Amino acid sequence: MSGKGCRTYEDYHGATMLKLLNKIHHSNEMHGTRIDIACDDKDGFLDMDIIWEYSAEHKFRTRIENVEFYDKQKGRSKGARSVKFGSKSSLFRIVIYDKAKQTYSYKHEPELYYSHWIRFEAVFKDIYTDQVIQAIAESDNLGETVAGLITDKFVFIENDDINISRCSLCKWWADFLEGIKAVSLTTKAKIKHTIEEQMDYFKFAYGRYYVRLFNAVMDDTYLHELLEHGKSKLTETDYAQITDYQNKQIRDYLEPVFG
Numbered sequence: 001m002s003g004k005g006c007r008t009y010e011d012y013h014g015a016t017m018l019k020l021l022n023k024i025h026h027s028n029e030m031h032g033t034r035i036d037i038a039c040d041d042k043d044g045f046l047d048m049d050i051i052w053e054y055s056a057e058h059k060f061r062t063r064i065e066n067v068e069f070y071d072k073q074k075g076r077s078k079g080a081r082s083v084k085f086g087s088k089s090s091l092f093r094i095v096i097y098d099k100a101k102q103t104y105s106y107k108h109e110p111e112l113y114y115s116h117w118i119r120f121e122a123v124f125k126d127i128y129t130d131q132v133i134q135a136i137a138e139s140d141n142l143g144e145t146v147a148g149l150i151t152d153k154f155v156f157i158e159n160d161d162i163n164i165s166r167c168s169l170c171k172w173w174a175d176f177l178e179g180i181k182a183v184s185l186t187t188k189a190k191i192k193h194t195i196e197e198q199m200d201y202f203k204f205a206y207g208r209y210y211v212r213l214f215n216a217v218m219d220d221t222y223l224h225e226l227l228e229h230g231k232s233k234l235t236e237t238d239y240a241q242i243t244d245y246q247n248k249q250i251r252d253y254l255e256p257v258f259g
Helices: 001-013 016-028 048-056 099-103 128-138 143-155 169-183 195-217 221-232 236-258
Strands: 035-042 060-062 067-071 081-086 090-099 120-124 154-156
Touching: 001 016, 001 035, 016 067, 016 128, 035 128, 035 143, 048 067, 048 090, 090 099, 120 128, 120 143, 128 143, 143 154, 143 169, 154 169, 195 221, 195 236
Parallel strands: none
Antiparallel strands: 035 120, 060 154, 067 081, 081 090, 090 120
16 A cells, blocks of 8 residues: 555544554554555755765665666756665665655745655565564564664764674764654544435445446345445444534534424
8 A cells, every 4th residue: 555545444444553453463464565665854864965975885774786876867857866775576675765856846836845854664574574563563662673673774874883783873864763763653533424415425436336237237226235234334423423424413403494
């Protein structure tokens, strides 16, 4: 799922991504093939100039062998730079880039384009995926867990020892990790969409499928089965929204009469 897909899943299925990961972790029939962890820095911990310099001078500690540098000078992302550690086929990959310059237009949104928004992405695939899912599902402190997962695979360092394993973390990287630890990486409260919003969503997302099925089946049997199945899944929140909507309809009907 994309980031937008994750938010849609949370909003319309009534479950957080943490619950989904926990379900995958405890299932005997499911496993993960890839999981991306994105950490956004808007507080100034990371600087693309410094990251570029440290990466070029090989001042980092990781098992990843190759490093690639990208400097876009055309299109909407003009001026956006990124550093990538590992290839697309790697089981573990790091991508650091200027998210603001990738997202906004320097012509039409200059304030946002030049704002500080650096994204650090860690991509885990194949055997690493289930390990990460397990670590997150069993975590008591997600911020520390995520910082630990990153540190285990990648850190920026100072060249202050002949033995790279004894080199110290550079201060700005240590501060960035502390920032991750301090963040409560729980999903924000689920937005309670109104019945009207859900009607619009259903119409545009599933309207075509409903018409196709109705015309193919041409009787009410499937519709009744669908309604009964859906009814068995309703939660207390669903019933509360139904009641609120019905009460609103009554109020809207009575207001012209008694208003």
